[in-house]
Amino acid sequence: MKNTAAILLAGGKGTRMKSSLPKVLHPICGMPMLAYPLRLLKTLKIDPVVCIVGHGADMIRETFADEKGLIFALQEPQLGTGHAVMIAAGPLKGFKGDILILSGDVPLVRKETVKGLKKLHQKSKAAISLVSALLEDPSGYGRIKRNESGAVVGIVEDKDATTEERLIREVNCGIYLVDSEFLKANINKLTNDNAQEEYYLPDLIGMAVEEGLTVKALTIPTAGEARGINNRAELASVASTVRAEINRSLMLSGVSIIDSAATYIDATVKIGRDTVISPNVHLIGETTIGTGVTIEENVRIKNTYIGAGSTVKCNSVIEDSKVGKNVTVGPFARLRPGNVLKEGARIGNFVEVKNTNIGPGVKAGHLSYLGDADIKSGVNIGAGTITCNYDGKNKFRTVIKEGAFIGSATQLIAPVTVGKGAYIGSGSTITEDVPDGALALSRTEQKNLTGKKNPLKKGK
Numbered sequence: 001m002k003n004t005a006a007i008l009l010a011g012g013k014g015t016r017m018k019s020s021l022p023k024v025l026h027p028i029c030g031m032p033m034l035a036y037p038l039r040l041l042k043t044l045k046i047d048p049v050v051c052i053v054g055h056g057a058d059m060i061r062e063t064f065a066d067e068k069g070l071i072f073a074l075q076e077p078q079l080g081t082g083h084a085v086m087i088a089a090g091p092l093k094g095f096k097g098d099i100l101i102l103s104g105d106v107p108l109v110r111k112e113t114v115k116g117l118k119k120l121h122q123k124s125k126a127a128i129s130l131v132s133a134l135l136e137d138p139s140g141y142g143r144i145k146r147n148e149s150g151a152v153v154g155i156v157e158d159k160d161a162t163t164e165e166r167l168i169r170e171v172n173c174g175i176y177l178v179d180s181e182f183l184k185a186n187i188n189k190l191t192n193d194n195a196q197e198e199y200y201l202p203d204l205i206g207m208a209v210e211e212g213l214t215v216k217a218l219t220i221p222t223a224g225e226a227r228g229i230n231n232r233a234e235l236a237s238v239a240s241t242v243r244a245e246i247n248r249s250l251m252l253s254g255v256s257i258i259d260s261a262a263t264y265i266d267a268t269v270k271i272g273r274d275t276v277i278s279p280n281v282h283l284i285g286e287t288t289i290g291t292g293v294t295i296e297e298n299v300r301i302k303n304t305y306i307g308a309g310s311t312v313k314c315n316s317v318i319e320d321s322k323v324g325k326n327v328t329v330g331p332f333a334r335l336r337p338g339n340v341l342k343e344g345a346r347i348g349n350f351v352e353v354k355n356t357n358i359g360p361g362v363k364a365g366h367l368s369y370l371g372d373a374d375i376k377s378g379v380n381i382g383a384g385t386i387t388c389n390y391d392g393k394n395k396f397r398t399v400i401k402e403g404a405f406i407g408s409a410t411q412l413i414a415p416v417t418v419g420k421g422a423y424i425g426s427g428s429t430i431t432e433d434v435p436d437g438a439l440a441l442s443r444t445e446q447k448n449l450t451g452k453k454n455p456l457k458k459g460k
Contacts, residue, residue: 001044001118003097005180007088008041010034010104011054011075016231022056023229024104025063028239029246030266030285032063033229036107036242038070043111046100050091052084080198081174082190089187092180098122099183101176101201107238108225109175117177117218127182127213128204130155131175133223141171142202144217152215155202159195170219172202173226182208242267272308290325299330307343324360342377356387359402372414373398382408382426389414401436 014023024034041049047069053060054075061072075087085101092099098121102109113131121129132144143165145154155172156165186207190199208215229235246267247260254273257263262279269283272291282300283289290308297314305322312318313330320337328346329335338355341347345358348365356373364370364381372389379400387398388411396414400406404418407426418424419436428442
């Protein structure tokens, strides 16, 4: 969007959130609330962007430190929206064009609305344009005042409105586009002579009218996209809206979601076509799911890549891992951070894996712990196998080479290497390296006592 800068208002304390976390950092489907208007501005190619911070300023700066082209300006104390724009005027001193003003706690604004506002603003050569909506219950919103000919002549805040003005159904959505020269000439003329003793940004409307300048309002069908978030209930409501749109977009792109209302997918997740997602699945963070993947019920996947054709069976948890093509995980499996599973591997029920490289075709069917290990192709891991990687002070790695067979109930005391094609007898505790092709056993001699009554029976 050419010749357009933006001011993003994010300095409020958010008292009604009842939280030590700044309001604009509360997450919505995996991203901080403030990330949504920032993403909108990036999509519209609006630059520069001045973000007004106040409460929790350092946390906000740190969270968005890598955001290119974002200028932070501190509002201290916080004396209203008009005062915030006064602060932003400094960094935009040399800018000429239109300035878009958005709130950081209004994450649902659509790019189509901003483009429509820009078009109306330019066509009418307005000094200031804004977005309005008609509501059945306008309480809490500033009301749009119009004259007999329908022109916008002012905005009155809900707390300052008369009984008659409160009957007005057209409300201010808090989205403005202002000519930079008009803003610079008038922003410091705002006063705080009102019920809240704050500097109201909407007072600029009256100033423009008094100067005989044009003011325009783009009226949208509902105020849904302009919903602000003031408490946890509103946060949950907006998150539900965002989640529904994420799921809808994925389904339209070729992903099957069995029950959209019971599927939780972050805005940062990518999913390929023909993937099927069952109910109560949580896909979190920087997760990528390939094509043709099946994800069964009650699965949680975070910051993980899942390759094409793989299956994650029910009640499994996967974090910070890379899963190759045609891999099967679960049911009831847990992949802790740092794993790489190559093509065709199988991690079965009640198997826990941590910081381990699993080679192609490896099978660990059930009831095992594999931690800090390198397991090469074609290895079979018997039930109850444990890599004993921690001695109470340091962690060590286990290496199992190609084609080895690990019998059930084996303990591998790291650091240890099992050679190619080696066979570990069930019930063994392996403390030394096993050569290629060798059979390793470490069982004590079995003794069978016969000819006597069992002394353990009947409490004897």
